Amino acid sequence: MSGGECVLPVDRAVAFYRHGWHSWSRTAWVDPSESPEVIPDRVRRLGVADPLHDADRRHGGSGVAAVEHGDGSISLLGALAPDAWVFLDDGGLAGRYAAAPGPWYTARGSEAEVFAGYAAALSGQLGRRPIAPQRLWSSWYGMYGDISEAALHRVLAGLGGLAFETFQVDDGWERAVGDWTANARFPSGMEDLAHRIRAAGFRPGLWLSPLIAGASSEFAAAHPDLLLPDDEGDPVVAGECWGGPYHSLDPTHPGVLEYLDALIRRVRGWGYEFLKLDFLYAAAFPGRRHREAGREASLRAACEVMRRAAGDDCYLLACGAPVIASLGVFDGIRIGPDVAEWWHDPAQTAGARNAVETSAHRLWLRGALDLDPDVCFFRSRRLGLGAGAQALLRDLARITGFRGISDPPDWLTPAERSRLAAFLEEREAAVTCRGRARWMVDDRRVDLSAGFAPAEPGREEAAR
Structure with a gap:
């Protein structure tokens, strides 16, 4: 699917996957009932947080987010192009491209299968260089x-x-x-x-x-x-x-x-x-x-x-x-x-x-x-x-x-x-x-x- 926005309805989330903006930005599964982390130190915040999302009151992720359900399965909403952010809203994951509309990937299943499918879709959309140890x-x-x-x-x-x-x-x-x-x-x-x-x-x-x-x-x-x-x-x-x-x-x-x-x-x-x-x-x-x-x-x-x-x-x-x-x-x-x-x-x-x-x-x-x-x-x-x-x-x-x-x-x-x-x-x-x-x-x-x-x-x- 493609478009500027995408909403994936989800059941009650017991955990939320927050994907950080860049290499050094925290990426982890977090408790969705707790408030999103805000870095108080200005200099440290400059180095790791997206300035447009560093004070968000909703949980969100850069390009991709996922939730874990009570049965252990995972629902994922991920962008297949740059400039997207995915929020956890009441009843769903809500993704939005900040610039031009782009394609989206959605899946539900085991964590390993869902993320592997997303990685493959990203490679198919954006290309892949040879893998070399x-x-x-x-x-x-x-x-x-x-x-x-x-x-x-x-x-x-x-x-x-x-x-x-x-x-x-x-x-x-x-x-x-x-x-x-x-x-x-x-x-x-x-x-x-x-x-x-x-x-x-x-x-x-x-x-x-x-x-x-x-x-x-x-x-x-x-x-x-x-x-x-x-x-x-x-x-x-x-x-x-x-x-x-x-x-x-x-x-x-x-x-x-x-x-x-x-x-x-x-x-x-x-x-x-x-x-x-x-x-x-x-x-x-x-x-x-x-x-x-x-x-x-x-x-x-x-x-x-x-x-x-x-x-x-x-x-x-x-x-x-x-x-x-x-x-x-x-x-x-x-x-x-x-x-x-x-x-x-x-x-x-x-x-x-x-x-x-x-x-x-x-x-x-x-x-x-x-x-x-x-x-x-x-x-x-x-x-x-x-x-x-x-x-x-x-x-x-x-x-x-x-x-x-x-x-x-x-x-x-x-x-x-x-x-x-x-x-x-x-x-x-x-x-x-x-x-x-x-x-x-x-x-x-x-x-x-x-x-x-x-x-x-x-x-x-x-x-x-």
Whole structure:
């Protein structure tokens, strides 16, 4: 069925599936009798909530929602195009496209069957890139932004004998967010680093946030016309990080599309074959666009420009990205917030507990694109997670086939390095869903719901 609106009558709901707006937005089954969650902190809210729905008094989901009935069956209403929201209303699920009308998917049945059918329908409507297991080393959770050419050379030298495919340089190489040239800590430039990564036997990967610009960046000063304006004509603030606010680029502006094309071609020319494109949600913020278009549809169109510039042989990983708008364009997508080195901090989105919960509730997307649940850990140095939490993260990686690691090799004890080597060399597991959060991984039962509680699994003390 298609149209601007769709209503699916449902029986009394005992649970509601809320699907978050983008990668880091909470996704979970919740109690429909309780009030919808509202994030009180403004900065945190900017980074995870759709500004048009961050104070809704009705339960809702980005693009899709579902209810569980008393008999355990599920009713689902999902959009098959970007720019839709689905609310739980009295007596039904009510979906609405904010821009152009589009197709809808409805189903009732077992949870696994209903969500699998929806994922297949999304792939049929929006396309699907080839599914490929990933084994990736990223600089982020070992070094964060404090990276340098010399430090990464040392890491490359220390990864010998470990079966990584991709070596991905994360945030910290650029002069500023929006100014995508190497800073003084990379005197040989990014092309030289890509050559060294390839010579070490890895696929070169690089992090970018091409659709935002820091307020103090040279780009923002030189190109104010390319920033998305609000109703007052001021640049939209899509969040705060790196010591200040950052602005959205207008994805409908011809100058932005030319800029994105040139930027991605330049980075590809340096030799990077794996691009992690981050903070993409910012281009879907409300604002006065150069050309009238749906917020997510215009983001998707800008991402299609970057896909064409990157080429079909370049792996594109979306992060901080609306899910439905990313399908068919990206090879993979982050499906939860940042893992971090701790279990749970109620004041933060980042943390292993939140990453496990949201990632586990998006595993129905398996087969539609590669799913990145974020990294797992093998080190004990500078890590506040116990064995139970670490095991959950590794099982998420086995279920998704996306094995990301950030442990600097010189932080690993010989035993930790041996366990990491074995993990990377494992054959891909036979994975079967056996119910909500319950999986068979080869012949082993895995219950991811152990990771949904504030208390860290396997620890008696209070969660951190």
